[in-house]
Amino acid sequence: MKLVLSQEQRELREAVRAFLNATSPLPKAxxxxxxQVYARLNGELGLSGLIVPExxxxxxxxxxELAVALEETGAALLPGPFLATAFAAIALTTPAPVSAAVPVSVSxxxxxxxxxxxxxxxxLDRTEVTHxxxxxxxxxxxVLSGMDADVLVVPARTGDGVRLAAVELSGPGVTRTAxxxxxxxRGQAEVVLDHAPARLLGPLSETGVGERLCVALAxxxxxxxxxxxxxxxxxxxxRVAxxxxxxxxxxxKHKLADMHGKLEQAESIVRYAAWAADESPAELPEAAALAQAYVGRACFEVCRDHLLLYGGIGYTWEHDAHLFYKRAKADEVLLGPPRIHRARLARLLEL
Structure with a gap:
């Protein structure tokens, strides 16, 4: 198990942090x-291609490495489709079972x-559609970042089973409503597909994708x-009072100490889950369930108490505290509320 960042990962963290401080400071959120920021993020740092094969x-x-980048984009409350694109990349790069393996298509x-x-x-949306x-x-x-994304990756049921499909969101047969x-x-959209043209991709892996999404969000x-x-x-x-x-x-002081304790536990859980995803797939299901069962709620509690400790100014529209509070709550339920992940963890541990 590896809970400490390597030298390369620390350098990646510093590069992403410096870039976001310069191009996307908190008021810009x-x-x-x-x-333009998104283009530079990928053009200069190549973040969207971190987990894409060489x-x-x-x-x-x-x-x-993706977790290191997402930690920094989360700290900056980066708007836009970076997390959504990371989700799509995870679905595309998670290998399907050997029995369902097919050659990588041109699409x-x-x-x-x-x-x-x-x-x-x-x-990425995991709601199954029909082809x-x-x-x-x-x-x-x-659909996460449905108004900002160019392509929707979605599981589509065909006559041969379920495969991933790529749909151009600006194409015919697609209706998007913010x-x-x-x-x-970071917005979401309702997307209605009516015989929308789609490129069929490889089969959707039935294991691994959901767990990796949980780790990325954590x-x-x-x-x-x-x-x-x-x-x-x-x-x-x-602040003087x-x-x-x-x-x-x-x-x-006690409240800040409690918040710090939650942060330290969350960091260990995320580092372990990311390590398991890369090095120990057998441990990933439990690690991913733990990540969302604990980190999602802890993030919201820290952001809630952060807002409360500001006092009256924390409740104003002009202050940034509510931005953290809202991102934390939206993320907490993005992949299902914590109780779902706690129940899955209990099943995995046979409790």
């Missing part, structure tokens, strides 16, 4: 998705190359909670 133009890195190669080069912003030979049809209630969401920094949540805690600790050192810095009050 309110402005929403900026395609033969398709990616870095061929593991989920541990797979084109899509993965486009993602790796930053030309394609993709999103009738001419196109795909179905209704997808909540949804009013809690998280102001990495973002780790970054959100770390940034929230750093912000309130800094505020507690300068009744002639004393609020950080000197016992009630505040």
């Amino acid at each position: 309110r402005e929403g998705y900026d395609p 033969e398709y133009g990616g870095a061929g890195a593991g989920l541990s 797979d190669k084109e899509l993965m190359t486009g993602i790796a080069e930053g030309r394609v912003a993709a999103t 009738d030979g001419t196109g795909v049809s179905g209704r997808l209630a909540q 949804l009013e969401t809690l998280d102001l920094t 990495a973002e949540q780790l970054g959100v909670m770390r940034a929230a805690l750093d912000a309130i600790v800094a505020y507690a050192k300068i 009744f002639g004393r810095y609020i950080g000197s009050y016992q009630g505040v």
Whole structure:
């Protein structure tokens, strides 16, 4: 088990952090998705191609490296389809069972190359649609970054079973409707497919994809909670109430210590889950379930207490505290509420 970042991973973290500080500081998150920032993120750092194999133009890195990048984009509350594209890349690169193995198609190669080069912003929805030979049809209630992505990756039932399909979201037969969401920094959309043209890709792996999605989301949540805690600790050192810095009050110190303890546990869980995804697949199901069962709730609790400790200013629209609170709550339920993951963990442990 490896819970400490390597030198290369630390350098990746510093590079992503410096880039986001310069191009997407926190106040910019309110402005929403900026395609120019996304293009630079991929053109200069190649983040969207981190886990794409090298033969398709990616870095061929593991989920541990992707987790490092997602932690930093989470801390910056980066708007746009980066997490959605990471989800799509995970689905495309997770190997299917040997019994269902088929050669990588031209469509797979084109899509993965486009993602790796930053030309394609993709999103993934795991709601099954129907492929009738001419196109795909179905209704997808909540597609992450559905208004910003170029391509939708979705499981489609064909006469030969279930395969992944790629649908151009700006193409015919596709109706997108922006949804009013809690998280102001990253939207969702309802997508209705009516015989929309689709490129059939490889088979969907029945194991591994969901677990890897859980780990990726937990990495973002780790970054959100770390940034929230750093912000309130800094505020507690300068805010004076009744002639004393609020950080000197016992009630505040204890709350900050509790928040720090949650962060430390979350970091260990995320590092372990990312390591398991790369090095020990047999341990991944339990590690991924634990990641969402614990980290999702811990992230929300830290962001909630971070808002409360600001006092009255934390409730104002102009302050950034509510942005962390809303991202944390949206992420907590993105892959299902924590109770679902706790139940799955209990089953895996035969409790």
